[in-house]
Amino acid sequence: MSAERKLAAMELAERARTASRALLASSSEQRARALRLYADELESRHVAEAIAIANEADLRSATGKNAAFVDRLRIDEKRLAGLARAVREVAALPDPVGEVVERSTRPNGLQIQRVRAPLGVILMIYESRPGVTADAAALCLRSGNAVLLRGGSEALQTSSVLLEACQRALEKAGLPEDAAQIVPPDRQLLDEMLQLEESIDLCIPRGGPSLIRFIAERSRIPVIKHYQGVCHLYVAADADLDLATRLAVDGKAERPGVCNALECLLVDSRIASEALPRIGEALRKRDVELRADERALKVLGNAAIPAAPDDFGKEFLDLKLAVAVVDGIDSAIGHIARYGSRHTEAICTRDGKLADRFLREVDASCVLWNASTRFNDGGELGLGAEIGISTSKLHAYGPMGLRELTCTRFVVRGDGQVRK
């Protein structure tokens, strides 16, 4: 059994590797065209009908699951149109492959370039959203990578229809179908795939922390992790309190369930007695529960409840906010170093020098001055589209766009240079 699975994993990966070589030889326009054809497929009547049937079947199997689960699984006409649009947008993004990042001529005449090239084969692992099958395939293929798509079993029928449409588009564009393949949802098969460090270049798990930890522990392939976002806003002593209030409300109340939402408010002790009631009042109007440390509680009184010790460093993903009073910037930076998750950290101040210290000394994938934490997002930062937000520093730190799905190689042109 295990030998069979190993063989199946190796065969899938080998086919992806072969396809990735063909992609190295493909032109940018050819890959863009494949994606436009994919979008056409997604907008066609036959795909709409096949999706309706497959998604209905997936939804039937999900009977008894909670509403959020069922909602993630559903692909209705509007969502299908959204997927087609997203694929078309990725097709229109500038191609990172072939981009010359640096160039120089050495004293011996060698012309050196660092050139972006595809990573090769990417294994995407995700949970119930079948739309990832289209999104992730589009980003990987645009950047010249072959992709292995391992979604959840609950969405398999829908995903399969989405993949088949992609493979038809690849074929029409003269590219190998094996450039995008589904990995059947089988735990042992996945375990075998995660050992194939020679054939697969990168593994990207998308989902809850337990999925990511599970993959990171088992994988011999490099993994880009996106753990949780425990994001802070530090309101300095000189902050404009209207602005601080807007940033706190936007960070916490607009969309509390996302990773760049605010989870902890740090207020400087010199303004706590004025700032806390004002910001707190605005948050309470938006039904945010404040969980305050001892000093903040003294100011907020009944407007807050006492924070439990583990409320600091917690990703609530809910209308709850930890609140603490800190003594100046060193104390704020120290708090964030202890409790932050290297995701997104913001400061509100009028003092550019103070802001610069914060922006330099706080270690996170995105640091912001007088702007909402919610801007740590590939689209908002100008990457065009993102495949995830990395909280590990190697290779990509923060939102991963097309460029982050490439590596750079040294390309050297000479006229007969030898070293000795």
Place this chain on the structure above:
Amino acid sequence: MSAERKLAAMELAERARTASRALLASSSEQRARALRLYADELESRHVAEAIAIANEADLRSATGKNAAFVDRLRIDEKRLAGLARAVREVAALPDPVGEVVERSTRPNGLQIQRVRAPLGVILMIYESRPGVTADAAALCLRSGNAVLLRGGSEALQTSSVLLEACQRALEKAGLPEDAAQIVPPDRQLLDEMLQLEESIDLCIPRGGPSLIRFIAERSRIPVIKHYQGVCHLYVAADADLDLATRLAVDGKAERPGVCNALECLLVDSRIASEALPRIGEALRKRDVELRADERALKVLGNAAIPAAPDDFGKEFLDLKLAVAVVDGIDSAIGHIARYGSRHTEAICTRDGKLADRFLREVDASCVLWNASTRFNDGGELGLGAEIGISTSKLHAYGPMGLRELTCTRFVVRGDGQVRK
């Protein structure tokens, strides 16, 4: 015992993490000054005397080891002067920290920068060369990282003297001594350190393939691997044979024991009968043994011996060269895809279009046209200094200089922007 080791590992890593935060707040000049002071120390009489005693003791313990081992261990006056010079050169290199890699202003007025920042804490693992203790520390500190140095037990006394000199320099420059620490050579302690993915950002093993594989299998920390270099030269049908001969001799015969040395020569079938005897003759004059496939053997006759099947894909690190005849560029690219190690690959041709195909379609960290494979080296490619050559694509592919010891973060400056 194991709990004790775990505690010891955590304490070392935590001290390094704290020091790395102080480095975030340090200026470029402060770090450069620490390295100049380190070089001064290495040139001082008291360090020279301490090294002489410590190295003598290490060498005494190595009695009975082979000459190459003893040679790697030895630090004489000349080598000590070389280390001081290398440290001073690293001090003078441009600081990658703070470098703005990209900048843009979004339609909402947000100013976005991608800024280089240190990785944080780097664990270097190496074998008997004590000089790495100085080299690696210099590169890590220059790029704002704290470093944990885990060398071999056979060089421990020498390494300790080198480290103490570094720590004195750090202290004089107002930086924390814990920014560079030695990890005592104890296998179980290392095992515990390799689990500390939260406190250590990167692990770089330097040494033979067995060391690297051992670390990669055990580490939860991301590892940058430098496996072997199985480098090819493809001589196309239109190649200038004088040039091809020079490239083959330089690649194989000048320094056969290094990773960018040539291990396999591929000659196009259309010119095999002319090219092989000529290149073969030049190589044989340099005592290179040719191990030829069937078709090459027909031309070379007694000038070669038959290649064993595993001679293709082998890193000889010796005056031996595999030789094969291939039918055109597709066959050459296919051969390299099968047997190459993604290290360094070269083509010899007069045809720019043919070269471009090779440079694009061959997957290796460095691809060269009409130049020796021996140029895949940080110094030769203009990186200033290198800490290793990566054959894995994530984060760094090819020689790793100071920049590759950093990550990029998003730094966002606003004037009150909220997302909604």
